[in-house]
Amino acid sequence: MFIEMDSKNLDITKSSGEKVKFSLTKLRSSLKRSGADQNLINSIIDTVRDELYQGISTKEIYNRAYALLKKQKHIYASKYKLKKAIYELGPTGFPFEKFVASILYYSGYEVEVNKIVQGRCVSHEVDVIARKNESFIVVECKFHSEEGRNCDVKVPLYINSRYQDLLSVSKMEGNKTIIPNECWVVTNTRFTKDAMQYATCIGLHIISWDYPLDNGIKDRIDRLGLYPITVSTLLSNREKQFLLSRDIVLCKELLEDKFYLDHLGISENRQKNILEEIKLLCNTTELCQN
16 A cells, blocks of 8 residues: 655755745646556556655756656657647747647647737737637746746736737727637746736736646647647657757657658667657547557
8 A cells, every 4th residue: 555655844845946835636637637557647646745855846856757767758758748748849939939829729729829910009910829719918038948948927018918919909800800818828837926816807818837727738739739849758859959950849840841861860769669659649540540
């Protein structure tokens, strides 16, 4: 029988430098999302628990759990590193914008990326425009390549001011007047409490790694099987950056454009292993079939 330790007095250090109490429940939850079975999860928790010390960093805990998962099965490690893989879409924000657009596209929206839209006072570069039925959404993406940098209240304040400028201009499509009816702010990190409170007050839709509950970025990725190419444990960082520079952001896109692996000079046997890993990540759903 698995018995959890009493970790009430164990402080860990987050990437932001903040000290928080360690939670085995959170560690177990993140391991469960990797697809690992209960026996493996318990085994990893036992190992990590024995190596904990006062003030240990979350990065050290992550690295140890990741290594143990990778030793057992690459697919578990790939899913476990999802949050870190989103950071690796940098250093520019464009791959993240394309990634967000893909999530909306595979959710049934028509999407456009990096469009210039005229407001009443000035023109605005909108990261993503998405339309479905009566929904006309403008999306601003806030990407951070470093952990611990959250979006404070200044972000929704600024985005809302731009949105209000867009709302003040009527646009025509045929004989129909078209104006946005939703504004979203999407970040790969988190929003501060004040940012969430302000966004809720004015009706701004905000999406972060784990917000809203059960509908944050991580939940949408899992539902749609839209894993970024950076989750791969078999591709090197150089190879990932090459693919991102060719607009290959999703694992499914590599399945459709396998010839890029030839451009990288990857051996036939290694290509086979990489593609097998990616197919497993996509869960062999229709989204990822050729």
